[in-house]
Amino acid sequence: SAETAKALLSQFPTAPNYPQADGSVKLAAGWLIDQCQLKGMQIGGAAVHRQQALVLxxxxxxxxxxxxxxxxxxxxxxxxxxxxxxxxxVRFIGASGEVSAVETIS
Known part of the structure; x- marks a missing residue:
């Protein structure tokens, strides 16, 4: 939400952000992931790319x-x-077709 973005930007004024025409604000997911120090994090054989936080x-x-x-x-x-x-x-495909990515990882 715009309120969440405003609060975040007051704490992290240099965070990349992209105001939208509808008043919402998109935040750079790669920056958020990087700030959590998750580059290189691995679970099983899957990992967060060491140089590009958006890439698994x-x-x-x-x-x-x-x-x-x-x-x-x-x-x-x-x-x-x-x-x-x-x-x-990304789109998640299960055994019987497409599934909700958000529901799958929530």
Whole structure:
């Protein structure tokens, strides 16, 4: 929300942000993840890229559960620190088709 962004920007004035026409503010997810020191974080075979916090990689034969657990961990850490709940831009495909990415990692 605009209120959450305003509170965050009062604490972190250099945080990248993008005001929207509807009054909302988009925050840079990569910056939020980086501030939580999650680059290189690994669960099973899935990891947060060491140079690009927005990218989850298959470091070592990751299973789908590893990716889901890592995405959940990243979302939780950012939410706890900033009260901002990231929404994945990727599509999650389950055994019977597309599933809600937010519900899957919540």
């Amino acid at each position: 990689i298959n470091e070592d034969n990751a299973k789908s559960e590893d990716v889901v657990q890592l995405a959940h961990h990243v979302r939780q850490k950012v939410g706890e620190k900033f009260n901002v709940w990231l929404e994945p831009e």
